[in-house]
Amino acid sequence: MKPAPFVHHAPRTVEEAVEVLGQVGHDGKVLAGGQSLIPILNMRLASPGHLVDINGVAGLDEVAVTADAVRVGALVRHARLERDDPAYAATPLLRRVLRHVAHPVIRNRGTTVGSIAHADPAGEMPAVLALTEGVVEVAGPRGRREIPCHDFFLGALETSLAPDELAVAVRFPLLGAHTGTAFAERARRHGDYALAGVAAAVTVDDGVVSSARLSFVSVTDVPGALDVTEAVRGQEPDEVDWSACDDLVRGHLAPEDDIHATAEYRAMLAARLAHLTLAEAAADAVALQAGSGPRHREHEAVGVPREGGPAA
Ligand code: FAD
Numbered sequence: 001m002k003p004a005p006f007v008h009h010a011p012r013t014v015e016e017a018v019e020v021l022g023q024v025g026h027d028g029k030v031l032a033g034g035q036s037l038i039p040i041l042n043m044r045l046a047s048p049g050h051l052v053d054i055n056g057v058a059g060l061d062e063v064a065v066t067a068d069a070v071r072v073g074a075l076v077r078h079a080r081l082e083r084d085d086p087a088y089a090a091t092p093l094l095r096r097v098l099r100h101v102a103h104p105v106i107r108n109r110g111t112t113v114g115s116i117a118h119a120d121p122a123g124e125m126p127a128v129l130a131l132t133e134g135v136v137e138v139a140g141p142r143g144r145r146e147i148p149c150h151d152f153f154l155g156a157l158e159t160s161l162a163p164d165e166l167a168v169a170v171r172f173p174l175l176g177a178h179t180g181t182a183f184a185e186r187a188r189r190h191g192d193y194a195l196a197g198v199a200a201a202v203t204v205d206d207g208v209v210s211s212a213r214l215s216f217v218s219v220t221d222v223p224g225a226l227d228v229t230e231a232v233r234g235q236e237p238d239e240v241d242w243s244a245c246d247d248l249v250r251g252h253l254a255p256e257d258d259i260h261a262t263a264e265y266r267a268m269l270a271a272r273l274a275h276l277t278l279a280e281a282a283a284d285a286v287a288l289q290a291g292s293g294p295r296h297r298e299h300e301a302v303g304v305p306r307e308g309g310p311a312a
Contacts, residue, residue, distance in 0.1 A: 003041035007050045014059070014139050014168060017052055021164040022141040024050040030166060031055070032074060032114035035106050052166075060168060065090045069134075069171040078107035078115070078125075091132070091172055093181040097124045097199065100183070103191040117167045119152075119159045119223065121216075122193045124185070126153060126223035131181075131199045131215040132172045133225070140165035153223045178210075179203040180284025182277040185217055186269055188260060194218045195261045196269040200277035204285040208234050212245070212278060219255040219270045226252045228278075237282035242275040249274050 011017040021028055028050040031037055040046050054060065060075040065086045072081055081087060082098035101107055101115070101124050115125040116136065128134075129149045136147045141164055152159050161167060175181065185197030197217030203210050209232050215225045228245040255266035 001042050001044060003038075004044060004047035006041075006048060009050060009052045010056050011052065011054065012056055012058060014057060014166065017054055017057055017166050018139050018141055018164070020050070020052050021166060024052070026163045028052055028163065030117070032117075033077065033110035035102070035110035036114070036118045036120070054166065063087050069173045070094065071169055071171045072112050073169050074111060074113040074167055076112055078102075078110050078112055079104065081112050082107065090174055091181075093128060093131075093175075093183060093199065093201075094172065096181070097128050097183045100124055100185050100187075100191075100194070100197065113167050113170050116152075116170055117159065117161060119155075119157050121156050121220050121223055122218045123223075124183075124194070124197060124199075124217055127197065127199050127215040127217050128172065129170060130223045130225045131201055131213060132175065134173060135171045136161075136167050137169040137171065138165050139168050144168075150224065155222050158222075175201055176203070177288055178205055178285060180281040180286070180288055182280035182284060184273045184277050184280075186273070196255070196266045196273060198270060198273040198277045200274070200281040202237070202278060202281035202285050204237050204282060204289065208236055209240060209282065210234075212281075214245075214249065214252075214274055214278070216253065216270055219253045219266050221254045232278075237286050240279070240282065242278045245274060245278065246271055 009020045011020055027048055029048040031051045031053040060073040062073045063076055063081055063084045064071045070087045070091050078098050078101050082095050088095045112125050115123050116129055119126055134149050136152050138145050138147060147160055154160055179201055181201050183199045185194035187194045194217045196219045199215045201213045212228045212232050213225050228248050231244040232240050249271050253267050253270055255263040257263045
């Protein structure tokens with residue numbers, strides 16, 4: 001199918017983009033990489049009368065590492081951020097996660113900010129923004145504002161962005177030298193949307209766990225973070241029984257059945273991935289404090305049972 005007819009707008013500045021968005025209101029949609037929006041238009045799941053194409057807008061394609069965050073402009077493609085060495089050194093989790101976002105050809109075009117504005121609970125980058133307690137920078141007819149992620153994600157594909165507002169950047173706060181991170185997901189094929197995915201951040205102070213947080217992919221109805229510190233606080237990183245977090249994790253999840261997996265399987269997978277990523281994030285924190293720097297290895301697919309079968 002082809003999209004319903006629309007008027008294509010090609011603003012050159014943020015101010016022009018916001019002006020058009022203000023004029024067309026609910027009948028307009030921002031077009032960034034188009035990797036989610038164009039399929040939606042082609043299937044006629046939406047038929048906006050106006051597309052505000054921001055690909056020619058100046059000043060939105062920068063990645064900047066500041067003293068307290070990695071700032072990603074609205075035209076930074078997933079692939080660009082994935083390859084950005086300063087961003088990786090500041091927040092290794094970004095590259096670790098971006099490798100799992102779709103397939104390379106989609107990452108070459110899709111934007112990280114677009115993925116966050118799309119607010120799909122099956123998307124990896126909303127989970128990273130939630131885990132890091134990030135911020136979305138917004139421009140609109142009423143001026144600029146910043147939206148903390150817990151106020152940004154309202155539900156599946158639903159955010160607090162007004163129809164006449166443009167997300168100009170997101171900021172992923174730096175987590176500090178005592179906090180390690182990890183990410184793991186399982187999909188039917190690498191690059192497909194995950195059956196379940198988990199990002200973890202564990203802080204180790206004075207040799208014991210002082211904070212542990214998780215966020216999830218494909219098993220909640222809204223992107224958000226879960227603090228599991230109370231289950232593991234004060235324990236030595238290599239002696240923690242991470243299954244103590246299970247009740248908190250299970251209470252947080254809202255998986256659904258679909259043709260790819262049952263809700264029960266997704267919940268079991270998420271719980272197992274939570275153990276794996278928490279343990280790896282704790283080890284990462286210890287390695288960081290020992291001066292080993294960011295580690296490059298990805299998860300091995302060990303110990304995660306396949307649906308209807310024995311452990312892989
Ligand atoms: P667009 O498609 O242009 O826009 C998406 C939505 O966000 C639209 O509603 C648009 O109006 C809005 N929007 C975009 N930018 C802004 C902005 N700056 N301000 C306000 N609103 C904005 N994603 C994953 O996370 N994981 C996957 O495994 C995955 N697999 C995929 C597989 C396939 C086959 C395809 C086609 C896509 C997949 N994606 C996946 C989606 C991909 O990551 C998209 O790039 C991303 O979701 C949207 O980014 P975009 O720049 O393409 O946004």
